[in-house]
Amino acid sequence: MKSLLWLVLCVALVANVFLNVMAESGLQLALSICAGITVIGSGAGLWMLRGPRES
Numbered sequence: 813m814k815s816l817l818w819l820v821l822c823v824a825l826v827a828n829v830f831l832n833v834m835a836e837s838g839l840q841l842a843l844s845i846c847a848g849i850t851v852i853g854s855g856a857g858l859w860m861l862r863g864p865r866e867s
Contacts, residue, residue, distance in 0.1 A: 814861055821854035 828847040834840045 814858065817854050817857045817861070821851060821858065824848075824850040824854060 824847045828844060828851065831840055831844045831847060
C-alpha cells in the first residue's frame with residue numbers, strides 16, 4: 813500500500829510541475845487542482861500509515 817501511495821505521490825508531483833509549464837487555460841487549472849488534491853491525499857495516506865516509531 814505504501815509503495816502505491818509513493819508512486820501516486822511522485823506521479824502527481826511530476827504532473828503538477830508539467831501542468832505549470834502549460835499555457836493558461838481552464839483545463840490546465842482543473843488538472844492542476846486535481847493533481848494538488850491527489851498530492852495532499854497521498855501525503856495524508858502515507859502519514860496515517862507510518863509506523864509507531866516514525867515521527
